[in-house]
Amino acid sequence: MWPEYPNPSTVAEVDDRRRRARLRETGLAHGCGRAQLIVLRGSVIPLIVVVLFALYLSVDVAPERARLARTEPSVLPIAGPSEPQASDTAVFDLVGLGVLDATQTARALPSLSRLGSVWAVRYDNAGIDTKVIADLIVKVTSAAKAPNVILAGHSMGGVIALEIAEHLHIESTRRVVGVILDCTPVDLHAVRAESRDQGENLLRWTGWVPGARESRLLRMMVELYARHERFTGGRYWIRGDRFFAALSEVMRDKILNTDAASNGLIEAQFKAIVAGGAVDDLRTLAAPANGKPRPAIVYIRPRDAYRDPIVDVEYSHRALVERVGGVDGTLLVVTTRNTRHANPIQQPEEYNTVIERQIVPFIRLVQREAAASNSAAGR
Structure with a gap:
């Protein structure tokens, strides 16, 4: 077997x-x-989160924080005065939300040189201190022997320009000849609802997310969302080619570009609008101070208010009339046909035309009237 x-x-x-x-x-x-096993397995997720958060702080936040700590505000020369009579005046250009350096904007406006030598303000990426910028302007104009100052602010840059003008008007020996405001929101109510909501969301994020002021990852997400209409063809799908084009633009202009405004600077810029100090600054500038006459105020806006999708220019227009307009006011409102929201780089011809034909004559007229008034008072 x-x-x-x-x-x-x-x-x-x-x-x-x-x-x-x-x-x-x-x-x-x-x-x-069984319960202990669930707890053991569940502890892996928090561990992964902690590791990712540590990488976020060390790789994304820390290097940017170190870089931003080395920055400081500055003013950069753009052009000399194009007319001998303007040699005693310096014009300082300031840009708006999300932009660091006014150099390109100032170069797009050569007509400003008819008012004086032209300078571009470069903000401090760590934030904004208008007193520091005002003191810097005093030093520059003293060295250049230019006792007169004109400030030009685009969008939110106009809010900063008004605050600097108040410092110069009250605290310095410089005479503020004029302040040019390009689609500037005089307070938070002048910002259209969608843009206002985006700014308030930014403040909330930077308030409670660690490293949000320096994070390039969060900045990339915000910038992509701001451009989402370019690459979304509906509610549930994305055009891949357009998405990568937008991503490439964001990486080039906002993330890898060391001249791009930081999250912290954008936060400081938006807080300047939230504080609503522009109206008080206008009130101060509407009266003579220390023997210096009140400056001319110019407001540039689209004739069709709805061409500006960010600022309710009609609201700011009315507020300016109330503060510095009227029969004895020093306000000029310039309406344009083709411009949108503070875009002199995109529409340089129209901007330079209104500066040449309307703004330069108006500011010179205010100057002559102030000089005549001082001369009469001296007699």
Whole structure:
């Protein structure tokens, strides 16, 4: 009789059961109940989150924080005065929300040189201190022997320009000849609802997310969302080619560009609008101070208010009339046909035309009237 051999498949199955039993006896979870096993497995997720957060702080936030700590505000020369009579005046250009340096904007407006030598203000990426900028302007104009100052602010840059003008008007020996406001929101109510909501969301994020002021990752997400209409063709799908084009633009202009405004600077710029100090600054500038006459105020806006999708220019227009307009006021409102929201780089021809034909004559007229008034008072 032939001997009986065990079935190979049966032997393999028994060996497999023995291996699993052995693993249970010697494994990490041996002796743990079901609840303990769930807790053990669940602890892996927080560990992963902690590791990712540490990488976020060390790779994304820390290098940017170190870079931004080295920045400081500055003023950069753009052009000399184009007319001898303007040699005693310096014009300083300031840009709006999300932009760091006014150099390109100032170069797009060569007509400003008819008012004086032209300078571009470069903000401090760590934030905005208008007193520091005002003191810097005093130093520059003293060295250039230019006692007269004109400030030109685009969008939110006009809010900063008004605050600097108040410092110069009250606290310095410089005479503020004029302040040019390009689609400037005089307070938060002048910002259209969608843009206002985006700014308030930014403040909330930077208030409670660690590193939000320096994070390039969060900045990239915000900038992509601001451009989402370019690459979304509906509610649930994305055009890949357009998405990567927008991503490339954001990386080039906002993330890898060291001249792009930081999250912290954008926060400081928006807070300047929230504080609503522009109206008080206008009130101060509407009266003479320390023997210096009140400056001319110019407001540039689209004739069709709805061409500006960010600022309710009609609201700011009315507020300016109330503060510095009227029969004895020093306000000029310039309406344009083709411009949108503070875009002199995109519409340089129209901007330079209104500066040449309307703003330069108006500011010179205010200057002559102030000089005549001072001369009469001296007699």
